Amino acid sequence: MTILHGYWRSSAAYRLRIALNLKGLDYDQISVNLKDGHQRDAAHKALHPQGFVPVLNMDGEQLIQSPAILEYLDETHPEPALLPGSAADRARIRAYAAVIGCDIHPIQNLRILQYIRSEYGQDAEGVKAWCQRWISDGFGALEKMAEADNRSGPYLFGAQPTLADIYLVPQMYNARRFGVAVEDYPHLSAADEAARAHPAFEAARPENQPDAPEDGH
Amino acid sequence: MTILHGYWRSSAAYRLRIALNLKGLDYDQISVNLKDGHQRDAAHKALHPQGFVPVLNMDGEQLIQSPAILEYLDETHPEPALLPGSAADRARIRAYAAVIGCDIHPIQNLRILQYIRSEYGQDAEGVKAWCQRWISDGFGALEKMAEADNRSGPYLFGAQPTLADIYLVPQMYNARRFGVAVEDYPHLSAADEAARAHPAFEAARPENQPDAPEDGH
Numbered sequence: 559m560t561i562l563h564g565y566w567r568s569s570a571a572y573r574l575r576i577a578l579n580l581k582g583l584d585y586d587q588i589s590v591n592l593k594d595g596h597q598r599d600a601a602h603k604a605l606h607p608q609g610f611v612p613v614l615n616m617d618g619e620q621l622i623q624s625p626a627i628l629e630y631l632d633e634t635h636p637e638p639a640l641l642p643g644s645a646a647d648r649a650r651i652r653a654y655a656a657v658i659g660c661d662i663h664p665i666q667n668l669r670i671l672q673y674i675r676s677e678y679g680q681d682a683e684g685v686k687a688w689c690q691r692w693i694s695d696g697f698g699a700l701e702k703m704a705e706a707d708n709r710s711g712p713y714l715f716g717a718q719p720t721l722a723d724i725y726l727v728p729q730m731y732n733a734r735r736f737g738v739a740v741e742d743y744p745h746l747s748a749a750d751e752a753a754r755a756h757p758a759f760e761a762a763r764p765e766n767q768p769d770a771p772e773d774g775h
Numbered sequence: 776m777t778i779l780h781g782y783w784r785s786s787a788a789y790r791l792r793i794a795l796n797l798k799g800l801d802y803d804q805i806s807v808n809l810k811d812g813h814q815r816d817a818a819h820k821a822l823h824p825q826g827f828v829p830v831l832n833m834d835g836e837q838l839i840q841s842p843a844i845l846e847y848l849d850e851t852h853p854e855p856a857l858l859p860g861s862a863a864d865r866a867r868i869r870a871y872a873a874v875i876g877c878d879i880h881p882i883q884n885l886r887i888l889q890y891i892r893s894e895y896g897q898d899a900e901g902v903k904a905w906c907q908r909w910i911s912d913g914f915g916a917l918e919k920m921a922e923a924d925n926r927s928g929p930y931l932f933g934a935q936p937t938l939a940d941i942y943l944v945p946q947m948y949n950a951r952r953f954g955v956a957v958e959d960y961p962h963l964s965a966a967d968e969a970a971r972a973h974p975a976f977e978a979a980r981p982e983n984q985p986d987a988p989e990d991g992h
Contacts, residue, residue, distance in 0.1 A: 607919035608874065608912070619863045625842070625877065626869035633862045645850045646836045652843035657825065659873075660842065660881045670882065673908070678895040691890070695825070702824035 560585040563605060563613040565592045566767035569663055569728035570624040571612040575767075576724045577628050579758035581635045585616075589769035592668060625659055628721060640721045650707060651715050654700060654722035658729045662696035666732070689736040697733065697743045700726075704745035712752035714745070723753040731764065777802040780822060780830040782809045783984035786880050786945035787841040788829040792979035793941045794845050798852045802833075806986035809885060842876055845938060857938040867924060868932050871917060871939035875946045879913035883949070906953040914950065914960045917943075921962035929969035931962070940970040948981065 562578070562585050564571025578585050590596050590611050597609045605613045606622050614621045617634070621627045632640040641648040664670070666689040674680045674688055709715055714722040730750040733740050740747050753759045764770055779795070779802050781788025795802050807813050807828050814826045822830045823839050831838045834851070838844045849857045858865040881887070883906040891897045891905055926932055931939040947967040950957050957964050970976045981987055 607916040607923075608878065610878075617863070619866070621863075621866050621870070623870040623873035623877075625873045626866045629869055630862055630866040633865065645847055646834070646838075648850065649836070649838050649843045649847040652846055653838070653840040656840035656842045656876075660840075660877050661825065661827075661884075664877045664881055665887065667878075669912075674895070678891070678897075680895075695886075699824040706824075 559615075561588055561615040562586070563588045563590055563602070563615075564611045565590055566764045566770040568592065568611050569732055570610070572728035572731070572762060572764060573624050573724050574612050574614060574627060574631075575762035576727065576759055577631050577640065579761050580638060580640070580719060580724075581631055583631075583635065587768060589767075591769075625655070628655075628724065632721075638718065640724065642718060642720060647715075650703075651720045651722045654703060654714060655725045657696050657700055657703075658725040662692055662729055663732070665692045666736075686736055689732075690738055693729070693733045693736065693738050696729075697738070697740075697746060701743040701745055704749070711748060714749035714753075719753055719756060719759070723749060723759075726750055727753050727759055776832075778805055778832040779803070780805045780807055780819070780832075781828045782807055782814075783981045783987040785809060785828050786949055787827070789945035789948070789979060789981060790841050790941050791829050791831060791844060791848075792984075793944065793976055794848050794857065796975035796978050797855060797857070797936060797941075798848055800848075800852065804985060806984075808986070842872070845872075845941065849938075855935065857941065859935060859937060864932075867920075868937045868939045871920065871931060872942045874913050874917055874920075875942040879909055879946055880949075882909045883953075903953055906949075907955055910946070910950045910953065910955050913946075914955070914957075914963060918960040918962055921966070928965060931966035931970075936970055936973060936976070940966060940976075943967055944970050944976055 560583060562571065562574055564574065564587060566589070590602055592611065596602060597611060603609045605620065612624060612627070614627050621630060628640065641651055671685050675685065680688065704714060707715065713719050714726055726746060727750055730740055730746065760766070777800060779788065779791055781791065781804060807819055809828065813819060814828060820826045822837065829841060829844070831844050838847060845857065858868055888902050892902065897905065921931060924932065930936050931943055943963060944967055947957055947963065977983070
């Protein structure tokens, strides 16, 4: 059985839920409560030496790091392709993923926010300003990339959902949480809306997970 | 002609130099002086909407984001493989790359250090503490991953250099700059030493680049 150790609100776990759903793969979820710090429990760190989610148990393997796991899923279950097209197309799709997966998301990871709170005395407003800055920087670049690629939609890289959408949708969710004006990025907003209407993305939404609190917070 | 827009001290450009050398591909370099802020010039931002290096011009394509470009190089020039072995092996190699490429390097990127200086009033010591914290966190996890993988070396994932070493060596260079006790990570240190002795890595070293200042600073 495939088991996803995740958390309803984790962007990286959200990416894996979308990909597993797109590939039509069944999985069970084990919730690691990040709000209560259970990612730092010895039992979880035995699964993931960084003390992060997600961890995916699949095919007898224990896999960490969503960028690596997404490539694994696409290699072992090629249809539908998360990286369709030529090598250059694939590089463009992976570039969208990297802007989000390297230059936006990890900078507003929980441990970083905890550090700027405890070491630099930042309050909720300071944390929000920090997150908004890096999300806006990254979204500005992604919007220009989408303009230059000039695909006709509805998804970020054309007619079918790709790895780019798998990264975009959780980051847009996160951006709305931190009050980023997502409507300032029309290509990203349109692709996000199209993707969220897709059943694989819909089922992966944070609020649709078994560990999501009823009030959504 | 293949052209790498980079900078001698950029970790991400360093990764690409190693990969191009391993693949035996010739390239010219155009230096974008990050110290003087030329990455934010309009001419450079027309090449890279984030205002980052590297940019690779190759095969008539203009490619950004080193994680995407490294995969492109491996797809278009399969030998020697940067991701050898089974799908699970490849996922493990990519996990090393992701720990560095997502959870260490971008957090101590120049723009972040500039922000914690200007917004949080951090001096050189504060910046050093910030960098050391995220490098040590990541290296601690990588060392455990290497222990668990239990490969016999000399490289991080066994007998041949892989994508894992391409990420490791520039990050170790960076760690030494920020005074991290790299000897605390014996698997990483041994792999770094082996890789740096390889001609492809040797030629890619920051101090061996045409734009490196003579005093190495």
